[in-house]
Amino acid sequence: MRQYYTSGATRPYAFRRQQLLALKKAVQQYEQAIYAALHADLKKSAEECWVTENGFFLAELNDTVKHLEQWMEPEALPTNLLNLPASSKVIREPLGVVLIIGPWNYPLQLLFTPLLGAIAAGNCVVLKPSEFAPATAEVMQQIIESVFPKEYVWFVKGDGATVIPEMMRGFRFDHVFYTGSTSVGKLIYQMAAEQLVPVTLELGGKSPCVVESDANIEIAAKRIVMTKFSNAGQMCVAPDYILVHRSQKEALVHALRKRIVQYFGELPEHCDNYGKIINTKQFDRIVAYLSQGKLLHGGRNDREQLFIEPALLDDVKTDSPVMRDEIFGPVLPLIMFETMEEALQIIAQNPNPLAFYVFTASVKKETAWLEAVPAGGACVNNASWHLTNPSLPFGGRGNSGIGAYHGKNSFETFSHRKSVMKTPTWFDPALKYPPLKGKLKIFKWIIR
Numbered sequence: 001m002r003q004y005y006t007s008g009a010t011r012p013y014a015f016r017r018q019q020l021l022a023l024k025k026a027v028q029q030y031e032q033a034i035y036a037a038l039h040a041d042l043k044k045s046a047e048e049c050w051v052t053e054n055g056f057f058l059a060e061l062n063d064t065v066k067h068l069e070q071w072m073e074p075e076a077l078p079t080n081l082l083n084l085p086a087s088s089k090v091i092r093e094p095l096g097v098v099l100i101i102g103p104w105n106y107p108l109q110l111l112f113t114p115l116l117g118a119i120a121a122g123n124c125v126v127l128k129p130s131e132f133a134p135a136t137a138e139v140m141q142q143i144i145e146s147v148f149p150k151e152y153v154w155f156v157k158g159d160g161a162t163v164i165p166e167m168m169r170g171f172r173f174d175h176v177f178y179t180g181s182t183s184v185g186k187l188i189y190q191m192a193a194e195q196l197v198p199v200t201l202e203l204g205g206k207s208p209c210v211v212e213s214d215a216n217i218e219i220a221a222k223r224i225v226m227t228k229f230s231n232a233g234q235m236c237v238a239p240d241y242i243l244v245h246r247s248q249k250e251a252l253v254h255a256l257r258k259r260i261v262q263y264f265g266e267l268p269e270h271c272d273n274y275g276k277i278i279n280t281k282q283f284d285r286i287v288a289y290l291s292q293g294k295l296l297h298g299g300r301n302d303r304e305q306l307f308i309e310p311a312l313l314d315d316v317k318t319d320s321p322v323m324r325d326e327i328f329g330p331v332l333p334l335i336m337f338e339t340m341e342e343a344l345q346i347i348a349q350n351p352n353p354l355a356f357y358v359f360t361a362s363v364k365k366e367t368a369w370l371e372a373v374p375a376g377g378a379c380v381n382n383a384s385w386h387l388t389n390p391s392l393p394f395g396g397r398g399n400s401g402i403g404a405y406h407g408k409n410s411f412e413t414f415s416h417r418k419s420v421m422k423t424p425t426w427f428d429p430a431l432k433y434p435p436l437k438g439k440l441k442i443f444k445w446i447i448r
């Protein structure tokens, strides 16, 4: 791969564009196989796949193809007085051979969307899918191997804890792009540090969702239920818990219940729109949360079917595991607050979440909340949808990650910004050169 990269084959615009279009065609050709695989791994419907997996990916791909030539243009920048009449620009150059590591919850989107950025920026790529979504990994491997030679994009399956340290210690990648849990993210960061390899870490978090006293409760309930229970709650930006103003608690619980039944039926285990938990390890972890509060709704479960009914949880203790861990499942605790300070204290237990949501009708409150809660991203009167706009950089901060991607940001993530200054030879004042004695006054005028 290193040799192939060094040959320069991956750098021309025409090559990058051609690879993106070939990948698009293959993903389109494998559409039915993708639906079957995502159904087998996570019981996703074709509609959900289109919005969150293959359709999402294809939309990003189209956006990348449309803008790539423009993104690759050198960027002219002003030159300061000291250096005039030189000219200055930034050239984006590829990083080299990069490693992209994906999780299991959106196994296609979260491996292939960063791949777009890496190809667009002219890199060679090693792709490592999660071992816990094996059907999707199989289809993705077929797609990649049908389009790319191994020296350009290499698909590597296997147990992450074995395969990734082997690769990262046996080879120096030029960048590692990792999506997954914060705990494994720390291991990746450590291994990368050994060889001073830069990283992008897209990690988890405990994203709070505030419902203010003046919120439109019907809208809040619709939007919260849709994203919280999509993919059975196994979404990095799902609202993790709700902080509801005391005055709205009853109305909100009523509206949430109504929407859960409307969207997923009385028996969500039979609903096409409702997913399953990925494996028994995750199932056991999530089911344990159900007893850490009072159930207001749902919570029935079946280990054999990996089914957990959407659950609303009341009376949770802020120091219990359900309020310390990222839930990453269909359990939604509700905590009442009276003052903003009270709510902020609870949020501060898990600082720097991947996302923050606030439902309010007041611009003043909206601004106050957005200023008060540092987070990777945020939505006002919505949840999770910010990540579907490729113009917005998507990423965390602190515990929820380092760096960002989507749209042009993906291209930037996989490019190095090389600063170039070009100085003409026709002008070469003696002032710049020694002897310097006596020039302090003019230096002070130029550099000020």
Ligand code: NAD
Binding pocket: 101, 102, 103, 104, 105, 106, 110, 128, 129, 130, 131, 158, 159, 160, 161, 162, 164, 165, 179, 180, 181, 182, 184, 185, 187, 188, 202, 203, 204, 205, 235, 236, 237, 326, 328, 354, 396, 401
């Ligand atoms: P995970 O950390 O278990 O696995 C992610 C990847 O790391 C897999 O490819 C796996 O093979 C590899 N891996 C596992 N153990 C490893 C080890 N010891 N050394 C090296 N590599 C190892 O994460 P997951 O359970 O697949 O995903 C769930 C987590 O990911 C949640 O915390 C979720 O919030 C987060 N997530 C974040 C985003 C985001 O965009 N920020 C998106 C999806 C998921």
